[in-house]
Amino acid sequence: MSETAAPESTLPYPPVHKDKKFVVLSDWDGTITTYDSNDYMTDNLGFGKEKRRAGNLDVLSGRATFRDAFREMLKSVVANGHSFEECKEILRKDIKLDPGFKVFYAWCKENDIPVIIVSSGMAPLIRAVLSNLVGDEAAQEIEIIANDAIIHSDGSWEIQYRHPSSGFGHDKSQAILPYRDLEHPPTLFFFGDGVSDISAAKHADVLFVKEKPGGENDLAAYCTRESIRHVLFEDFSKALPIVQSIVEGKKSVDEVVGFPVV
Helix, strand or coil, X not given: CCCCCCCCCCCCCCXXXXXXXXXXXXXXXXXXXXXXXXXXXXXXXXXXXXXXXHHHHHHHHCCCCHHHHHHHHHHHHHHCCCCHHHHHHHHHHHCCECCCHHHHHHHHHHCCCCEEEEEEEEHHHHHHHHHHHHCHHHHHHCEEEEEEEEECCCCCEEEECCECCCCCECCCHHHHXXXXXXXXXXXXXXXXXXXXXXXXXXXXXXXXXXXXXXXXXXXXXXXXXHCCCCEEECCHHHHHHHHHHHHCCCCCHHHHHCCCCC
16 A cells, blocks of 8 residues: 555544644553463464464565454454453453553653554453553543454454555554644654554654564564664563653653664
8 A cells, every 4th residue: 555545444533632742652462461462362262373473474574464364363263252252351361461551651641641552453352451451540541543343243253444445454654644744743652562563663753662572573573674763672661761761851862763874
């Protein structure tokens, strides 16, 4: 798809924060959480980790679109007879929060910096897990831009993509680019970890890429291959001082991510 043609969205967007100096946008699965919930479902309830990783690598190499590979992952969970409500309860029980996120979010809230979840997952699952991890109040305050789910009368379910015409399914750049059009655009921080974040990677001012155990560092591999400046981080407690240094004017964006190659 051409980068100049915005894909049509089947789902609404929250209003742009026009008066903020800084905005944080973050992937959810495997970034704010310690384990990607969709990977968890696929590995344990669907066709398994080996096939799932093969699909991830096909996306990274350009042999498959994220939209199609992700749909196949979720279809394998449904094919094995797992209802949406069952998946929601399993994820509420088993998915854990990044150990530094609560403090990071509290600092952002205190400093009037919006934190927006931009996810290729499904909003109902994210809300269910988020409320369990941070409480109902914070879960309602945090904006979520994601896909949705369609539940059929026979109990089966499928993902409803925000951008079905896009190979990304959800083109995350569309959550970032409206800020670029503002008269006084804010400094944008984006946090991600995997192939679902490729569409957003080059549009943030400061891109944080989470280091993952087990060698599943797909976003880091993509950024290195495409020469996209980024900051590696282990968890949000390590990212917070870096964000603070920019917000407080102690460091510039270029000092943090490196100066562009001319």
